[in-house]
Amino acid sequence: MSNTRLLPSQSASSPPPQDKPAGAPRRASMQQIFRAAEHLFGRDGYKGTSMAAIAAGAGLPKANIHYYFGTKEDLYRAVLENILVDWLDDATLWIREDLTPREGLEGYIRAKIAFSRDRPDASRIFAHEVLQGAPHINQFLGTSLRIHVQNLDKIFTAWQRAGLMRPIPTTHLMFCIWSMTQTYADMNAQIVAVLGTPTLETQDYEDAAATITALVLGGCQLPAH
Secondary structure: OOOOOOOOOOOOOOOOOOOOOOOHHHHHHHHHHHHHHHHHHHHHOOOOOOHHHHHHHHOOOHHHHHHHHOOHHHHHHHHHHHHHHHHHHHHHHHOOOOOOHHHHHHHHHHHHHHHHHHOHHHHHHHHHHHHOOOOOOHHHHHHHHHHHHHHHHHHHHHHHHOOOOOOOOHHHHHHHHHHHHHHHHHOHHHHHHHHOOOOOOHHHHHHHHHHHHHHHHHHOOOOOO
16 A cells, blocks of 8 residues: 555545646547637538548547547537537626626627627638528527527516616517627628728727617617716
8 A cells, every 4th residue: 555645635536736637638629629610610611621621620630520529510510509608608798687788788799799800700600500591500599599588588678677778679689789790700801891901900890899889779778878
């Protein structure tokens, strides 16, 4: 039997403190795969992207991609659902009863613009999927997304009953916010052409967020400040 004494925070089955948790390599690999797949599906589409290309982009053997996800369709669906979960997290963070409608809507709009700026491929993947009739995520849209939007509607309803915002159909308000913010990723080529610039700069995104916020707050009859 070893005479090595365990530190109070360790057990006999615990790894040494300097070791990473057993799941860390798997999580790191999954993140690499998601990043590569999101970029390639967004750039080349589902049909134009191969598992070999995703493996090369992730810097992993192709066998690893199949081990974690099985088929390209399984990976594509996982990427789409991951995008939606991140979008829903932004809504949950900002549309809350403990915030005012102005704080919540302005924060949510800025989060959505930041997503379009930082992860344009993700937005394009989703747009393309929906334009095709959402064959891979229709069930998710009709269950998880629908329930989430219904929960957000309850918060909007509470704000409206308290006289904090105009009584408008808030599900359609969400549709408008999604469309206005995601266009800066999905329609980027059109926007840069009209603005006469090769890429959108930080100020362009600031102007977009400010404009959309003013339109939404005005439509909800909320003060801008």
